Amino acid sequence: MRIMMMSTAVPTHFAPLVPLAWGLRAAGAEILVAAQPDVMPMVRTAGLVGAPIGEKLDGDKHLSSFLTEGRRPLECFTRFPPEEMGFYGRVWMDQARANVHAYLELARQWRPQLIIADQVEYASLLIGGVLDIPVVHHRWGVDPISDLALRDARTELADLAEELGLPGLPAPAQTLDPCPPSLQLPTTSPGTLIRHVPFNGFGETPAWRARPPKRRVVVTLGTRTLQLNGVPHVRRVLQACAQVPDTEIVATVIPAYWDELGPMPSHVHLVPPTPLHLFIDSCDAMVHHSGSSTMLTAATAGLPQLALPQWSDQFALGDQLEAAGAGITLDTVAxxxxxxxxxxxxxxxxxxxxxxxxxxxxxxxxxxxxSPATIAENLLHTL
Incomplete structure (x- = not known):
């Protein structure tokens, strides 16, 4: 079977789909990943074949245009009420409008039999409708966005659907959900469960991986946190964690920011971004920015977590983690x-x-x- 996988223009939106892509390849499917150039490095890292479409979005640049100089996202954005979370699908509706014809041309040439896309990739639904191909959407994790955003997209993209000969924006044939039911929001529509298998990039097992004599806490606040005026925030978090007695702190930080962060105590170790699954079993807790893949990676390892959300769905992730008794969330600037x-x-x-x-x-x-392998077999035999 030929399967076209699609992703919105954020590499971390594609990462949850990678283990499923591997499962499909192992089962004999041919995979082509179509996405904007932003995602192609992740596609290559995963050992998959990609087809770049359209222009690079540069999500960090796009997001930074909404920030006041010197302030991080949490200082500039309000926490949206649950009923307004569909707002975060707007940019992806615009991107679908800009790129759907290029995607459609590729799909007509390559002739996929199934499309699999992340939860807010709306061009996938239009292409599936035009070519009469089933479309499967894959959530990132705790999901306060996609149901509301899909409702809004049906209105926002109605004219585009009509232009393409469709009565409206089609719904996905199936939605895959990697979030364990105990963490998923009760208001989110049910999906087909698929186990989260961590994919945090490639690398070598770090020399410092062995469990230390003392406790170890990993601090991983994401590259975007640093890039979006976050150095003072990260410095403050590391200095606070350093005060916990008898505990080693390992912080994954892009080396370009090490000097700006300044000197750290001897038990705080700055390391380059390293795939979490290579060392997470040597840790006792995690401090993070409440990103979906990061949170679920820690959850697979059974680690207690401190969530420091900055915007969008990150607040809901922290809320659910705390409600389950598996973590603490600090969700305000103060x-x-x-x-x-x-x-x-x-x-x-x-x-x-x-x-x-x-x-x-x-x-x-x-x-x-x-497992993704089980879901892959089911998709190949039922769709």
Whole structure:
């Protein structure tokens, strides 16, 4: 079977689809990943074949245009009410409008029999409708966005659908959901469960991977956090974590920012971005920006987590983690800028066994979900 995979123009939107792509390839399917140039490095990293479409979006540049100089996203964006989260699909509606004809030309040439795309890739639905091909959407994780955004997209893209000869924007034939049910929002429409298998890029097992004599906490706030006026924030978080006694801190940070972050205590180790799955089993807790893949990677390992969301769906991820008893979320500027609160939160995650018990229960729940290989076989035989 020929399968065209599509992704919106953010590499981390494609990452959750990679293990499924591997499963499909292993089952004999031919995969072509069509996406804007932003995603092609991730496609190559995953060992897949890509077809770049349209212009590079440069999501960081796009997002930074909405920021006040020197302020990070949390200082500039309000936390949207749940009923307004469909707003975050708007940029992807615009991108679908800009690129659908190029995607359609590729699809007519390559003739896929199935399309698999991330949860807000609306050009996929239009192409599937025009060519009468089933389309499967794949969520990133905790999902407060896609149901509301799809509702809005039906209105926003109605004229484009009509131009293409469709009565409206089609719905996906199936939605795959990598979020364990205990973390998913109760308002999110049910999907077909698929186990989250961490894909955090490629690399070598780090020499420092072995578990240290003391406890280890990994701090990974994402490259975007640093790039979007986040150096003072990251510095503050690391200095707060350094105050937790008898604990080694490992922070994944792009080396270009090390000097700007300044000197750190000897038990705080800055390391280049390293795939989390290569060392996460040597850690006792994680501090992160509440990104979907990061949160689910920690959840597969049964780690308690401190979430420091910055915008968009990151707040919902932190909320669900805390509600499940597997973590703590600090969701305001004042709370994230309080080093004592950050230190005490990490201390609680390490010292209170209830957090680890809840986190390990989520890890077992994820392990029991159908694997990407199983889902791949089901897709090949049912669609």
């Amino acid at each position: 709370r994230q800028d309080d080093p004592t609160l950050i230190r005490d939160s990490v201390q609680q995650l390490l010292d209170k066994p209830d957090y680890r018990t809840a986190a390990q229960a989520i890890g077992r729940e994820i392990a029991a979900m159908p």
